[in-house]
Amino acid sequence: MRGGHPEQHEVGGGWGELRTGARPTAGPGYGTAPGLPLAAPQGVSLDLPQGGPGGRSGPRIPPQREDVRAGGPRQTYLDAFDEDDDVFAPGTGGVRAAGPPAASAFPDAGAGRGGPVFPETGLPAKGRGGGRGRTFAGIAAAAVTTVLAVVVAGQVTDGRAEKTVRAQAAGAGGRDARDSASRGDRRPTPTGTPSVAPLTYEQKMAERYALGEEFTGSGKFDAVLGFDKAPGKGRKYTYRVDVEQGLGLDAELFAEAVQKTLNDDRSWAHDGARTFERISSGEPDFVITLASPGTTADWCAKSGLDTTEDNVSCDSAATDRVMINAYRWAQGSETYGDRIHSYRQMLINHEVGHRLGYGHVTCGKDGDLAPVMQQQTKFLDHDGIHCKANPWQYPGS
Structure with missing residues (x-):
């Protein structure tokens, strides 16, 4: 078993x-075994079927x-x-x-x-x-x-x-979360990052930029490379634009502003009397320099000028540098308020005017435009006379 x-x-x-x-x-x-009779186990009866198909x-x-x-x-x-x-x-x-x-x-x-x-x-x-x-x-x-x-x-x-x-x-x-495209086959698929239109010159000149009023930079300058041909036929002045290292300001924008402002017909180029050309090599007639308040004060002091009292700019006549205070360039002044573009034009025209031999003047009648050689960063009103802000030497042109 x-x-x-x-x-x-x-x-x-x-x-x-x-x-x-x-x-x-x-x-x-x-x-x-084959040929021997079958022996039934104890308790089991044998019911032998007939041979043939289907039989056992x-x-x-x-x-x-x-x-x-x-x-x-x-x-x-x-x-x-x-x-x-x-x-x-x-x-x-x-x-x-x-x-x-x-x-x-x-x-x-x-x-x-x-x-x-x-x-x-x-x-x-x-x-x-x-x-x-x-x-x-x-x-x-x-x-x-x-x-x-x-x-x-x-x-x-x-x-x-x-x-x-x-x-x-x-x-x-x-939408079906399994749909990886989540858009129709006919809809265009964006490629790359969306392009942002660059700011125009006017938009950049209308913005303020961050810079501390007591900041003193490295005192080292970089010339803005490039060449802007003098557009007029008058007396030509060549100049170079230097920007102090580490200011974090747009040096190209500053150079563009100088060239456009000086050659505007309302400026010193009025009526073809003068024309200004920017160079970056060779010997210029003067160097327009954008510098921190501390560095500006150092260079102005070389010509006996104190710019620390009102944090202003100067023409350092004893040197070849016309110093533009970067704090004023970046932040403007109370006298001009939000007219930051106009203030920057006045700043360039005023200091280059000193280089050309012009001194300080004021408006003589209440309500008149302040002359460009008035110290408009410091004041517009004087002796009971109110002057209007004005960035040009020949504003009526």
């Missing part, structure tokens, strides 16, 4: 082929419960697939002609245990076809069914998750 029920070898190979040269031993539970080649032995400890499938599981067939009964294939058993496909199978076993598993070899085939086919089908059930369940879960994502996306912005 093995596994809680008898085993039986049949000619049809229900329990596999016997080892070559080994003969089945007659006795209860194992059948008889051995006795029908009632199925018995499989011992769980023997390693076989549970009887309740087997019954779910085939209640009529014993899983471990002999094969139910067609009748095989009587004759000596074929050589075993597994020569190492033990002959004394009633039949060959699989070398890998130690389980008896199964017959081809019959109830066992259907049983194990059913087991395989059950495994496939289980896998399909898991797959379907996963797809259902994914479907629900997908609907949840779509619903959340619709609630947030009305």
Whole structure:
């Protein structure tokens, strides 16, 4: 007895082929050798069917419960697939002609245990076809069914998750969160960063810039490279523009402002009398210098001028420098308020006017425009007369 029920070898190979040269031993539970009468196990009656198609080649032995400890499938599981067939009964294939058993496909199978076993598993070899085939086919089908059930369940879960994502996306912005493009195929896709139009000269000149009123720079200057040809035919003056290092101001803007202001017809170039040309090499007639308040004061002191009291600019006549106070250039003055562009024009014209030989004057009548050579950074009103801010030498032109 093995596994809680008898085993039986049949000619049809229900329990596999016997080892070559080994003969089945007659006795209860194992059948008889070919040519010998069958012996029924004790308590089992043999009902031998007639030979022919569909008949069985051995006795029908009632199925018995499989011992769980023997390693076989549970009887309740087997019954779910085939209640009529014993899983471990002999094969139910067609009748095989009587004759000596074929050589075993597994020569190492033990002959004394009633039949060959699989070398890998130690389980008896199964017959081809019959109830066992259907049983194990059913087991395989059950495994496939289980896998399909898991797959379907996963797809259902994914479907629900997908609907949840779509619903959340619709609630947030009305778009499918999975849609990476989130735009129609016909809509153009922006490339790069949006371009911002650069500020114009007038816009830059209308802005204030940060710079401390007590700031003292390095005292070192850089010439603004480039060349601006004198536009007129009058007396030509050449100049260079220097900017102190570390100011953080737009040196190109300052140089452009100097050239445009000096050659404006309302300025010293009025009526073709003079023309101004910017150079960055060679010997200029003067150097217009944008410097910090501290550096401006140092250079103005070389000409005996004190610019610290009102933090103003100067023409340092003892040197070649016309000093423009960077704090005033960046922040303007109270007298001009928000008219920062006009104030910068006045600042250039006033200090270059000193270089050209003009001194300070004031307006003589209440309500008149202040002359460009008036100290408009310090005041517009004097002696009860109110003067209007004015950046030009010839404002009516």
